[in-house]
Amino acid sequence: MLHHEMQDEHSDAWKRLLDLINDAAAQNIEEWTPGSLMPPEEWHSIVTLPPQIGTLKSVRKLCLYGSSLVRIPPEIGEMTALEEFDLYTSYRLHWFPYEITHCPQLKDSRISTRALYGNFKNRNPFPDLRGETGFLDSIRPLTCSVCRVDLDDTYRTRWISLKMATDVVPLLVFACSVSCIDSLPFPPNNYVLKPHRGGRSIEQPPRR
Numbered sequence: 001m002l003h004h005e006m007q008d009e010h011s012d013a014w015k016r017l018l019d020l021i022n023d024a025a026a027q028n029i030e031e032w033t034p035g036s037l038m039p040p041e042e043w044h045s046i047v048t049l050p051p052q053i054g055t056l057k058s059v060r061k062l063c064l065y066g067s068s069l070v071r072i073p074p075e076i077g078e079m080t081a082l083e084e085f086d087l088y089t090s091y092r093l094h095w096f097p098y099e100i101t102h103c104p105q106l107k108d109s110r111i112s113t114r115a116l117y118g119n120f121k122n123r124n125p126f127p128d129l130r131g132e133t134g135f136l137d138s139i140r141p142l143t144c145s146v147c148r149v150d151l152d153d154t155y156r157t158r159w160i161s162l163k164m165a166t167d168v169v170p171l172l173v174f175a176c177s178v179s180c181i182d183s184l185p186f187p188p189n190n191y192v193l194k195p196h197r198g199g200r201s202i203e204q205p206p207r208r
Contacts, residue, residue: 002127003070003092004135005047013042014050021052028058030081035067044068047092054078060105062086069093074141074174077102084108085165091115094124098145098171100164109165117170117198118161120190120208126170126198129157136174144176146183151176158195161187 008014016038024032035043047070054075056062061084070092076082077099087093088110094117100106113119117126129136136157144151151174158173158181168188173195175181184195190205 002132002135003047003094005070006138007046007048011042011045013038013045016042017046018050018052021050021056024059025052025055025057029056030058031061031063032056032059033063033065035063035065047071049073049076051075057081060084064090066090067093071139072096072100074099074145076100079103080105082106084110086110088112095159095170095172096164097141098160098173099141101162101171106165109167109169111167111169113167113169117159118191118204120168120205123204123207125200125204126159126192126196126202128199129159129197130199140174144180145173146175146180149176156181157197158184159192159198160184160195161191163188 017034020034020037047068051073056079058081059079060081062082063086065086065088067090069090074097082103083105089112091112094115114121117124142151143149156175160171160173161168162171162185181195187193192202192204196202
């Protein structure tokens with residue numbers, strides 16, 4: 001099941017995180033580790049990052065080690081300088097937005113892959129997107145994950161497993177049309193070989 005926790009955007013922790021993003025953007029920081037800049041109890045109250053992370057155009061290494069994150073916002077695709085993404089021991093993070101494939105420089109990742117949906121070591125089941133309509137409405141991006149045109153209420157959602165830097169990860173796609181879904185890349189061998197809606201009826205390859 002998808003984590004449904006919503007972020008308290010009125011908390012001191014959220015306000016502090018926004019200030020840290022503003023400072024990092026103003027200072028053209030290249031390596032950003034927000035968890036080291038906040039009290040531990042505040043950092044662990046963060047379940048998603050603000051969309052303002054898209055303003056971090058100079059960040060080359062993003063370290064979210066040991067976070068309590070359950071979602072990454074689609075605006076991460078706007079971090080055009082991002083090269084390294086460290087999420088190791090962020091055990092509550094099971095998937096990523098498809099928009100992360102828009103980071104042109106991303107080449108190195110460190111993830112606790114056993115926590116991911118569809119990972120080859122344990123084949124964690126993909127949540128059935130058909131039963132998550134209300135929640136998906138609350139987290140959907142403003143634009144199509146694939147072609148980036150404005151997204152309306154007729155959007156389509158799919159899971160797809162693709163290589164992100166050094167790891168194969170499950171990505172959640174919000175598509176504006178069937179043609180955008182059809183244009184998605186082919187997943188690597190040993191993963192579900194097409195975009196899908198999840199659910200226990202999805203046959204995954206055997207564990208390795």
